[in-house]
Amino acid sequence: MFGLFKKFKDGFAKTVSAIAAKTAAIFGQKPIDASSLETLEEALYTADFGVETTEEILAEIKAAYKKDKALHGQQAAQIGAAVLKRVLAGAEGVLTEAAAKPTVIAMIGVNGSGKTTTSAKLAWKLKEDGKTVTLAACDTFRAAAVEQLKAWATRLELEIVASHTGADSAAVAFDAWQAAKSRERDYLIVDTAGRLHTKSNLMQELAKIRRVLQKHDASAPQHRWLVVDGSLGSNSIEQAKAFHQSFGLTGLIVTKLDGTSRGGALVGIYRQLKLPIYFLGLGEQAEDLQPFSVDNYVKAVFGLE
Numbered sequence: 237m238f239g240l241f242k243k244f245k246d247g248f249a250k251t252v253s254a255i256a257a258k259t260a261a262i263f264g265q266k267p268i269d270a271s272s273l274e275t276l277e278e279a280l281y282t283a284d285f286g287v288e289t290t291e292e293i294l295a296e297i298k299a300a301y302k303k304d305k306a307l308h309g310q311q312a313a314q315i316g317a318a319v320l321k322r323v324l325a326g327a328e329g330v331l332t333e334a335a336a337k338p339t340v341i342a343m344i345g346v347n348g349s350g351k352t353t354t355s356a357k358l359a360w361k362l363k364e365d366g367k368t369v370t371l372a373a374c375d376t377f378r379a380a381a382v383e384q385l386k387a388w389a390t391r392l393e394l395e396i397v398a399s400h401t402g403a404d405s406a407a408v409a410f411d412a413w414q415a416a417k418s419r420e421r422d423y424l425i426v427d428t429a430g431r432l433h434t435k436s437n438l439m440q441e442l443a444k445i446r447r448v449l450q451k452h453d454a455s456a457p458q459h460r461w462l463v464v465d466g467s468l469g470s471n472s473i474e475q476a477k478a479f480h481q482s483f484g485l486t487g488l489i490v491t492k493l494d495g496t497s498r499g500g501a502l503v504g505i506y507r508q509l510k511l512p513i514y515f516l517g518l519g520e521q522a523e524d525l526q527p528f529s530v531d532n533y534v535k536a537v538f539g540l541e
């Protein structure tokens with residue numbers, strides 16, 4: 237458990253230091269004062285927690301401060317943590333398996349959000365957990381994507397079904413499902429090409445992948461996850477809404493949180509979309525994909541351990 241928390245803390249290092257640089261003094265202060273509350277507000281905005289969450293945290297700390305002018309910084313931190321936990325109630329995605337194998341997970345999103353990398357990392361993680369997994373290289377659009385996924389598959393000894401760049405992505409998905417089914421694999425992870433949510437022809441291609449999978453199994457893909465680049469902060473919200481409308485998302489993966497100080501943005505994304513967050517990308521290595529834990533997230537960003 238401690239190891240997992242350390243991963244979170246290290247993964248959020250930039251967000252932690254952006255907030256902690258300002259809040260360490262406040263949360264260590266006894267008692268806090270009005271100017272430290274202003275500094276806290278600034279820090280929360282900088283980390284991209286957004287207006288609603290920042291104001292809620294501030295309002296509760298201020299109310300407590302009004303009642304008790306001797307409020308310790310640590311108590312303020314606990315109040316802030318409690319608000320965040322309340323806001324994030326229900327945000328933890330728990331991966332479930334479909335009644336019939338394989339459970340299909342489709343990774344979708346805009347260009348470069350981390351779909352290919354995340355597909356490989358997730359396949360590896362599930363394999364480590366004792367599951368059997370097939371990867372479907374359905375990003376047949378970006379020149380290097382198939383090779384990139386194949387390279388991960390070779391390195392991590394993962395099973396992959398791939399065609400060539402330019403091939404029909406839905407056909408690859410169809411074949412990959414069949415392969416996973418006949419080999420009785422637990423999971424099929426479908427990597428798709430990046431696309432702008434505003435391009436309707438590309439959004440239709442996604443719908444085609446879904447239709448083709450449904451020929452095999454009406455409930456597939458059971459998990460339709462949007463892979464969001466966490467370093468883009470709250471800018472991802474509109475994009476996520478558009479994908480949700482046209483593909484019916486069931487969850488989120490937020491990547492590249494290790495490279496940003498805007499790690500608060502996932503709170504806003506969750507608030508707006510109310511889609512569970514299944515995993516976080518906290519680095520470029522296979523083991524850097526971590527299940528989202530509200531507890532660890534809150535503790536990490538507030539420096540509570």
Ligand SMILES: Nc1nc2c(ncn2[C@@H]2O[C@H](COP(=O)(O)OP(=O)(O)OP(=O)(O)O)[C@@H](O)[C@H]2O)c(=O)[nH]1
Binds near residue numbers: 354381429524
């Ligand atoms: N630091 C960091 N880098 C990441 C993370 N996830 C992905 N990346 C990097 O982001 C870049 C883009 O990732 P890809 O997996 O190729 O993105 P993609 O969504 O498949 O891209 P397209 O197919 O073009 O849409 C790569 O250099 C990855 O190594 C993460 O959690 N942390």
